[in-house]
Amino acid sequence: MYEYITGRIETLTPASVVVEAAGVGYFLNISLQTFSQIGSRTEVKLYTHFAVREDAQVLYGFFSRAERDIFRSLIGVSGVGGNTARMILSSFTAEEVCTIVATGQADVLKTVKGLGLKTAQKIIVELRDKIGAGSAAATYVPVQGAAGETFSEAVAALTMLGFTRQATEKALRAIQQESPAASVEELVRLALKRL
Structure with missing residues (x-):
């Protein structure tokens, strides 16, 4: 329904963003990857995915088309919902x-x-031909460290x-x-991989 939204950032958290476009504030669920890429921008263009469920209408936002494409591929796998796909894209980049x-x-x-392992295997079996092409030579290496910010955030x-x-708190302290x-x-x- 919506391809993308361009506008001014009203509020930004690691899990969501409110973008004001033409006087309307859009609440978009985002991944940690998109949060990092937004950074300190005051205006942003986010590619969207609009999900209509029986109990809710949810708008997801992505900094890149590639991330949105991976998200759409993931939710196409039976047993993988929007929140699980967003969690995957918070733990790993689209390339990873x-x-x-x-x-x-x-x-x-x-x-x-x-x-779980069964769902992870199902994702691999169903998506290997769709999103795995061209990446077979690469291997995933877990992220180790970076420059600092706050524990409370x-x-x-x-x-x-x-x-x-x-x-x-226990995981973050460790x-x-x-x-x-x-x-x-x-x-x-790193905490998402431990919790």
């Missing part, structure tokens, strides 16, 4: 998802919260994604000991 699928790394994919981001505060200079984005990405 392609590599993981192409190389059949179900064990890496199942580290995403809410994704990472906690807020993870609790918005549905994790309990206690588990979130990650901060290993990578004291990690940014909010890195803290959240």
Whole structure:
């Protein structure tokens, strides 16, 4: 229904953004990848996916068409909903998802919260021919560290994604000991693999 939305950023969190376009504020669910790419911009163009369910109408926003294409491929797999696909794209970049699928790394994919081994294998089987092409030579290497930001922002981001505060804080403290200079984005990405 909507191809993209261009406008001014009203509010931005690691899980969502409100973009004002032509006097209308659009609430879009975003991945951590899109959050990082928006960065400190005040205006943005986000490619969208509009999902209509029995109980809700949800708008998802993506910084790139490639990320949206991967999202659409993921939700096309039975058992993978919008939130799970967004969680996958918060844990891995679109390129990493392609590599993981192409190389059949179900064990890496199942580290995403809410994704079991069977579903991870199903994603790989169903999408290998669609999104894995051209990535077979590459291998996924987990992200290790980055430059620093705040613990409380990472906690807020993870609790918005549905994790309990206690588990979130415990995971983030452990990650901060290993990578004291990690940014909010890195803290959240690494925590998503542990929680």
